[in-house]
Amino acid sequence: xxxxxxxxxxxxxxxxxxxxxxxxxxxxxxxxxxxxxxxxxxxxxxxxxxxxxxxxxxxxxxxxxxxxxxxxxxxxxxxxxxxxxxxxxxxxxxxxxxxxxxxxxxxxxxxxxxxxxxxxxxxxxxxxxxxxxxxxxxxxxxxxxxxxxxxxxxxxxxxxxxxxxxxxxxxxxxxxxxxxxxx
Amino acid sequence: xxxxxxxxxxxxxxxxxxxxxxxxxxxxxxxxxxxxxxxxxxxxxxxxxxxxxxxxxxxxxxxxxxxxxxxx
Numbered sequence: 409x410x411x412x413x414x415x416x417x418x419x420x421x422x423x424x425x426x427x428x429x430x431x432x433x434x435x436x437x438x439x440x441x442x443x444x445x446x447x448x449x450x451x452x453x454x455x456x457x458x459x460x461x462x463x464x465x466x467x468x469x470x471x472x473x474x475x476x477x478x479x480x481x482x483x484x485x486x487x488x489x490x491x492x493x494x495x496x497x498x499x500x501x502x503x504x505x506x507x508x509x510x511x512x513x514x515x516x517x518x519x520x521x522x523x524x525x526x527x528x529x530x531x532x533x534x535x536x537x538x539x540x541x542x543x544x545x546x547x548x549x550x551x552x553x554x555x556x557x558x559x560x561x562x563x564x565x566x567x568x569x570x571x572x573x574x575x576x577x578x579x580x581x582x583x584x585x586x587x588x589x590x591x
Numbered sequence: 592x593x594x595x596x597x598x599x600x601x602x603x604x605x606x607x608x609x610x611x612x613x614x615x616x617x618x619x620x621x622x623x624x625x626x627x628x629x630x631x632x633x634x635x636x637x638x639x640x641x642x643x644x645x646x647x648x649x650x651x652x653x654x655x656x657x658x659x660x661x662x663x
Binding site: 437438440441444446447448449450521522523524591 | 621622623624625626628629632634635637638640641
């Protein structure tokens, strides 16, 4: 079992190294002169707004699980309803913004220009890295916590799914905002 | 992204064309003002299509707006 844990830890470190290398491969844009101020693009504003809303809702959802505990969150109908409602709100807010951006990207003369489209095309790379890292962290955590029991309660599997989905959705605006700092 | 090796005269041409604002140029060519600012600061290399649109707005050939730096 120790070997497996080490293998997973190595995987996490390896993925982190890939992310760091990717960041170094595309260095930040050289700084602009101090008198030049860059106005936000519509894509930046949308991303910032959806990321902010998503983070606030995700923090509330995490708070619910931390306060009540994973098992009680799923067992108590009222708490589960609140938790699910928060997750649905994240899903609607971020998926709505994402679909709107994709539609705009395919439309000539819309709110996105060629630079925005290039940034939007590269942003999903962050989603993949974020989701895999989340899975790796969950795997390590579950193995440490339930090593002796030999089985993982279903409540945790549900939480694993939701956390990966939320990270996947939040990673798109993060990737877009990172793209603006580097291109 | 390293600093572009393509020099451009967009800022000069804007002022020669009735002090056109960055936003006006952006509206004419269908891009954001941020892209125009980065072009003027030579922090972004446009696509050929955008370069040609910009040249068309100023009524000049592309090679009078954009120029490859010596040794590039």
